[in-house]
Amino acid sequence: MAFLGSGAYTSELLIFLSQLDVKRFSYRIYLLNAEDANSDRQLRNFEKFCEPFSSYQVENLISHCSFWRKVLKYIHYLRIHKPDILICNGPNSCIPCCIAAFIAKFCFISHTSVVFLESYCRVTRLSPTGKLLYYSPFVDSVIVQWPSLVELYRQTDYIGWIK
Template structure:
């Protein structure tokens, strides 16, 4: 029988606080100094990608095009509810099966890409002469490799919105982002600067500290950022496992960053 004396309660509280502090310290040390990941060799990497409007979406889709779908799957795309451009870009991706509770069925159709240099995610190896009826009999694992999932979250802050009201919208967006991260428990979160990615990354970091998932955060600064970081970059510089810049001047100023040349 446990006797809940004040000293016992105090001791349990101190023990839990120490365990939490140790976990937080371990995660932050892993981020800053590089630590092991929980992904087994040969296993699939559940990937969550945050899209932003305009140039952010264009750069991110070019980046994702270089991922091997046989390795990085399933892929979950998170879009702000007012970001029609990103929805249209995803709707135009060829050879993809896009599913979403919030997305109309028309987005699930395979459509070609208009124009040259379209943004096409890398597809699995295909056999040109394979009959359509055999294609329908593919194993579930192969179907998962070609499947993309769309999740919608509220925008943290609209252009011109006051900072006072943005506090409440950011909290609401964070709660919605937490639901998505808990649902998918990604192994990898890839972001490149839109404001919507901050709540998602913070939720991923929280769940990692609580040992619910081991989401590794990769931030790729926008190509247009030559000498200074974006606001999102300045925030995630301290929490991203991989912080990638595309100009040597930025790498010289921010020692934790990695310069891999132009990657988008």
């Protein structure tokens, strides 16, 4: 399951996903803001290049509901789909999804691992969303793309630049 933010965040996450083994992740679920036509277009173009036997589903999100209502909606998605992993990046709109995964784990609804991918443009410090998730129990891994960030934030995972 991947949470697609918007704009450049979507592009960056799709580049990351393109490097994963499509056969291992042959069924993918995307959480996408219903009002984000640009990310929807990027996603559909991305999926054209995936293996023909793979399939995906898009869950359209409502952006104007309350924080806790979003959390409950995400818990519902996690209960239905039971993904092994949730990958998110960028905007603070992914925080309710990460909290939902934490609650679902705590309540034995789902055992989804949560990975936050910090943006390539973050060279000297984590983004506000990255900091919040780094210091919280809501994610299992924070991935950074610059070695200087690992020196400051020892619990991050360095993977190098996503190309």
